[in-house]
Amino acid sequence: MLSIDRSIIDAIIAHARRDHPDEACGVVAGPAGSDKPVRLIPMDNAARSMTFYEFDSMEQLRVWREMDDNDEEPVVIYHSHTATEAYPSRTDVSFAGEPGAHYLLVSTREPDSEELRSYRIVDGVVTEEPVRIVEPTVDPHAVQSYMFGQSPTTVDYECSPGR
Amino acid sequence: MAIEVRIPTILRTYTGGAKSVEGAGDTLSALLTDLDSKYSGLRGRLITEQGGLHRFVNIYVNDEDVRFLGSLDAKLNDGDNVTILPAVAGGAFGFAAAAAMLGRSTAPVR
Incomplete structure (x- = not known):
C-alpha cells in the first residue's frame, strides 16, 4: 500500500494538469527504508511528449546524488497519462528500474477528475496496490503536547482577555 | 588504477548488495x-x-553523461567516479512504437 499526504497528491495533480497534454513526471523522496514519501521533486520530461516521458539525465544525476547525500531514496516515481487510463503501459514495465519504488500514475484524460493508481513493478511484473491518502488531520491517538496558547489546529498569538 | 563505481539498487544483486565497487580500465x-x-x-x-x-x-x-564523452570509448583516469543509474522513462505509448519512433534499441533493461 502507498500512504501519501494529501498535500503531495494535490501538488502532483497540479503538476500533471500544468503539463497536460504532455506527460508530467517526478519523484517523491523519503528517508531510506522508511517507505514514506516526503519530499516532492517535479522533474522535466526531457521527451516533452504526450505519450512518453523520460527524466533528463543530468537532472536525474543531480537529484539522485542529492537523495544519496540526504540518505533518501525514490519512494514514489510518478508520471501522468494524458489520454489513457492510469495503468502501466508495456513501456512503463520495460523501463521500470527501481524495484523499491511505488509507481504512481495519474490520468488527466478527464478534464475535471483525476484517476490515481499505484503499482509495484518488479522484474517486469506489475502489481497494483491501494493508495491511502492521508488527510491533514491530527491523529487522536498520537501523544501530543502543546505549548501554552496553542491547540492542534490554531495558534493564539495573544491571550484572550479574561482568560 | 582504481575507479569507484556507484551501483544502482536494481543491479546490486550482482555486487552482493554493495552500493559502490572498485574497478579498473x-x-x-x-x-x-x-x-x-x-x-x-x-x-x-x-x-x-x-x-x-x-x-x-x-x-x-564524474559529472558528465558518457553519451557526451564517446560512450563506451569514454576515457577514464585514476580516481574518476563512475555512476550508473537506470534511466527513468515510460509513458502511454506502446513500447515498440516508442522505440521505433525514437530510433532506440528495443532491448529493455530489466
Whole structure:
C-alpha cells in the first residue's frame, strides 16, 4: 500500500494538469527504508511528449546524488497519462528500474477528475496496490503536547482577555 | 588504477548488495569488462547484444553523461567516479512504437 499526504497528491495533480497534454513526471523522496514519501521533486520530461516521458539525465544525476547525500531514496516515481487510463503501459514495465519504488500514475484524460493508481513493478511484473491518502488531520491517538496558547489546529498569538 | 563505481539498487544483486565497487580500465568499455570478471553478468545489463550502451541506462563519469564523452570509448583516469543509474522513462505509448519512433534499441533493461 502507498500512504501519501494529501498535500503531495494535490501538488502532483497540479503538476500533471500544468503539463497536460504532455506527460508530467517526478519523484517523491523519503528517508531510506522508511517507505514514506516526503519530499516532492517535479522533474522535466526531457521527451516533452504526450505519450512518453523520460527524466533528463543530468537532472536525474543531480537529484539522485542529492537523495544519496540526504540518505533518501525514490519512494514514489510518478508520471501522468494524458489520454489513457492510469495503468502501466508495456513501456512503463520495460523501463521500470527501481524495484523499491511505488509507481504512481495519474490520468488527466478527464478534464475535471483525476484517476490515481499505484503499482509495484518488479522484474517486469506489475502489481497494483491501494493508495491511502492521508488527510491533514491530527491523529487522536498520537501523544501530543502543546505549548501554552496553542491547540492542534490554531495558534493564539495573544491571550484572550479574561482568560 | 582504481575507479569507484556507484551501483544502482536494481543491479546490486550482482555486487552482493554493495552500493559502490572498485574497478579498473582506461576506457568505460575496459572498466565494464573488468567489473564483469568480478561481478559476472553486470556488463550484460548495460550493453546490448549489438555491443552498444543500453539506451535506458545512464552512465556518468564524474559529472558528465558518457553519451557526451564517446560512450563506451569514454576515457577514464585514476580516481574518476563512475555512476550508473537506470534511466527513468515510460509513458502511454506502446513500447515498440516508442522505440521505433525514437530510433532506440528495443532491448529493455530489466
